[in-house]
Amino acid sequence: MKKILVLHYSQSGQLTEIVNNIAAPLMANNNIRVDFHNITLADPFPFPWPKQDFFEAFPETFRQMPVKVNPLPQAIVNTTYDLIIFGYQVWFLTPSLPISSFLETNDAKKLFKNTPVVTVLGCRNLWVMAQEKMKKKLLDLKANLVGNIALVDRHLNHISVITIGPWMFTGEKKRYLGIFPKPGVSQQDIDNATKFGPTIATHLLNNTLNTLQDNLLQQEAVTIKPFLVTTDRKANVIFSKWSQLIISKSKKGTPKRSKLVKIFKYYLLFAIWVIAPIVFILFLLTYLPLYNKIKKDKAYYASVAYK
Ligand SMILES: Cc1cc2nc3c(=O)[nH]c(=O)nc-3n(C[C@H](O)[C@H](O)[C@H](O)COP(=O)(O)O)c2cc1C
Structure with missing residues (x-):
């Protein structure tokens, strides 16, 4: 029996839906046990965001200055997992502050050490440098990054800049002014995230996680826009x-x-x-x-x- 931990943080629930869809085929597999945990903060960030709070979060997020994270259940911390599926979002070109703070905890040090990790991003479209920061953090934790799935808003950059504000400031993921497209990751991409589950299961059960990313890339898990x-x-x-x-x-x-x-x-x-x-x-x-x-x-x- 292989054990997977699905760890993530989400404000709107977008990333929750994405990681749950990836995990659904894994949960249906009798040879895999899947545990879940949502990262929470002692003093949570508001959602929807008051405008000033949104920009106030910038300096500490960018400089990755940790805030207090609620501890994980001991049952999770004391389990040795065969794989961690780690969902995170980007804030100001950096892993969000709840995520970078969690990675500084003793819980993270224990869970991630010598453990294969698949990172899952749900963000607007500027994530590449945040993932470089994540790669470095995972290396420091002696984790083994074996896969990355990055789901983004596929609309033109400036369109997604216009539409993300109303979503973040009202909490409603809907068409701005009734004319702009919906913000964030499209519902189709969120629903299709189930396709990554069987690929992860195959590589995990065959002990071939070292070649997982090649197959994820064939499934368009990542698109790099130069x-x-x-x-x-x-x-x-x-x-x-x-x-x-x-x-x-x-x-x-x-x-x-x-x-x-x-x-x-x-x-x-x-x-x-x-x-x-x-x-x-x-x-x-x-x-x-x-x-x-x-x-x-x-x-x-x-x-x-x-x-
Ligand atoms: C404070 C803040 C800053 C953000 N900065 C970025 C960014 O630099 N790049 C990006 O692609 N998305 C950015 N986003 C969008 C998030 O990555 C994410 O898509 C959105 O917050 C929804 O995630 P959720 O699952 O936590 O609700 C930002 C969001 C917030 C709240």
Whole structure:
């Protein structure tokens, strides 16, 4: 009997639905036992988000400064699992703060050590650098990343920027103004996530998890968009400076901090609507000379390797 732990955190329930769909075929298999746990915080983040709270979460999330996570049940912590399916979302180009905080706990250290892990992302579309941060964390925990499934909003980047706000600020995943497409991962992609379950089961039961990602990629578990990788990389450099500035120049809960966070918010809007289109033109101009590097990067970011 193989044992799988499905661990995740979700605010809207989108990621819950995704990991549950992946797990459904595994639960139906008599040779596999599946346990579930939802990560929770001692002091939870609100959902729907008040606007100011949303941007207030930026500096600590980006710098991965842990908050208190509720302990896992002892029955789970004391079990040795053959595989962990680990669902997480991206906040500000980084694993969300509940997730990065959980990875700092003793529970995580015990569970992840020497254990194969499949990461499952449910996010807007900027996840590649967050997954690099996740790869590094898993390496530090001596876990063995064997697979990655990244489900994203497939609409144009700027459309998904417009539609995610109303979802996050009202809690309702519906068509903004009745004209925009629904935000987040499409219901079709969420429903189709069941297709990954049998692939995971086969590799787990045949002890071939080392080749799992090749088969997940054949099932389009991951799509790498080179322009989004460029945006993600450049934005990480800028976010690093902003988060450092806000944390070093102000204290949480003070008017100065609120002011700096507000300036960051306006900068972000400027970056999305003015800088990103310029970066896109530069990207197109350099596409041919950089073609080989872009191709290599695509293969690397789709893989479970870390360099
Ligand atoms: C504070 C915050 C920041 C986010 N930043 C990103 C981001 O940088 N990249 C991205 O692809 N999605 C981002 N998202 C979207 C989330 O990854 C995720 O899709 C959404 O919050 C729904 O996840 P849930 O299952 O927790 O409800 C952000 C969401 C929140 C709340």
